[in-house]
Amino acid sequence: MFHFFKRKKMEPIAEWPVDMHSHLVPGVDDGCKTVEESLAVLRYMRETGVKKWITTPHIFYEYYRNDASTIEAGYQELRNHLAEKKEEFEISFAAEYYFDEHLVKMISEKPLLTFGNQYLLVETNMLAEPHGLNEFIFQAGLKGYTIILAHPERYSYLLGNFKRLEELKDRGVLLQVNMLSYSGFYSIPTMKMAREMTDLGLIDFLGSDCHNIHQASLIREISGDKYFRKALSSKLLNYSL
Numbered sequence: 001m002f003h004f005f006k007r008k009k010m011e012p013i014a015e016w017p018v019d020m021h022s023h024l025v026p027g028v029d030d031g032c033k034t035v036e037e038s039l040a041v042l043r044y045m046r047e048t049g050v051k052k053w054i055t056t057p058h059i060f061y062e063y064y065r066n067d068a069s070t071i072e073a074g075y076q077e078l079r080n081h082l083a084e085k086k087e088e089f090e091i092s093f094a095a096e097y098y099f100d101e102h103l104v105k106m107i108s109e110k111p112l113l114t115f116g117n118q119y120l121l122v123e124t125n126m127l128a129e130p131h132g133l134n135e136f137i138f139q140a141g142l143k144g145y146t147i148i149l150a151h152p153e154r155y156s157y158l159l160g161n162f163k164r165l166e167e168l169k170d171r172g173v174l175l176q177v178n179m180l181s182y183s184g185f186y187s188i189p190t191m192k193m194a195r196e197m198t199d200l201g202l203i204d205f206l207g208s209d210c211h212n213i214h215q216a217s218l219i220r221e222i223s224g225d226k227y228f229r230k231a232l233s234s235k236l237l238n239y240s241l
Contacts, residue, residue, distance in 0.1 A: 016049040016232065018241040021056050021121060021150060021176060021207025025074040025093060028066055029058040031211040035081035042082075042089050044216040045208065048223075053091040054115045054241065060098035068113055071095060096150055099124045104136055107143060114145065116241050119174070123150040129157045129164075137171050148174045148205060153181050153193040160193070165202055174237065176205035179219055182228040195227045204237050 023031025024038045032038040042053070057071050058064040075093045082089060095113040097103050099122050106112060114120050120140060124130050140147055149168065152158050152175050158165060165175065180186065181194035197203055210216050222228050 016238075017051045018054065018238045019045065019050045019052070019208045019210070020054045020115065020119075020205055020238060020241060021096065021178075022053060022210045023057055023096075024053065024055040024078070024091070024210070025057045025071055026078055028070060028074045029060075029064045031057065035078050037213060038078050039081060039085065039087060040213050041210060041216045042087075042091070044213065045210065045219075046089070048216075048219055050208075051090065052241070053089065054094055055091060056094050056096040056121050058098065059095045059103075059113075061100060061102040062098075066095065071113070094119075094121060096121045096123055098122075099130050099133065099136065104132065104139075107136070107140060107145070112145070116237075118145050119148050120145040121148045121150055121176070124155060126154060127156050129155075134171065137168075137173060141172060146172060146174060148176050150176050150207075151178045151181065151209060153177055153197060154186055154190050158193075159189055160196075162196070162200065162202075165197070169202070174204035175202055176207050177203050177231065178209045179206055179222060179228065180209070180215065182225045182231075183218060183222045185215075185218060198227045198231045198234075201234065203231055203234065206231055206236060206238060 023029055024041055026032045026035050026038050032041060057066055059066045071093055092115065094115040097112065097120065112120055124133070137147055152165065169175065177194050177197060181190050184191040208219060
């Protein structure tokens with residue numbers, strides 16, 4: 001199916017041990033649709049230097065009503081396919097939670113999918129800071145979670161708002177930037193924001209946020225970007241996972 005992606009073997013981008021944000025569990029969200037596509041992405045990302053994956057399907061009540069059971073079922077399907085193909089990848093799963101009233105309810109009712117040191121990956125809407133975010137961060141802390149805010153460089157309400165980013169970090173929030181943000185893939189303002197966050201040392205994690213083979217292929221194009229290289233050489237928490 002993916003024969004048209006055959007290519008020469010690539011040199012790795014850099015020592016890049018853990019990708020902690022991706023959408024590689026097939027058929028559960030807007031990421032990979034089949035086990036074949038997931039395997040193609042994993043192979044490609046391995047060639048760029050990734051050693052370990054923590055894949056994070058969406059849990060978003062309005063669109064992707066996943067839970068631990070639906071994600072684990074898709075994950076096991078992928079693991080079975082990898083075994084059939086005799087492919088060895090170090091891959092586990094957590095989730096990317098959308099911040100809404102349902103997440104606020106879930107955090108008080110049941111354990112959530114985390115990785116590392118009880119890291120909880122959370123995204124918000126793109127336009128306006130959601131009401132109650134500070135309270136949620138506080139409540140999450142009481143439950144033992146550490147919030148990782150997914151791709152803050154993409155949120156309109158945070159563009160250039162470094163005071164708010166510092167406030168979030170003071171509250172214990174960790175910040176994750178998407179690798180493709182350095183390429184202008186999302187927008188020029190997003191690219192500029194990622195660069196400024198890099199210069200200011202605000203980034204705790206880098207993630208691919210890879211959804212498909214096209215995005216995986218584009219990551220190769222940022223390998224020479226000086227800001228991306230600077231971020232890779234900083235004290236990222238990826239290296240402790």
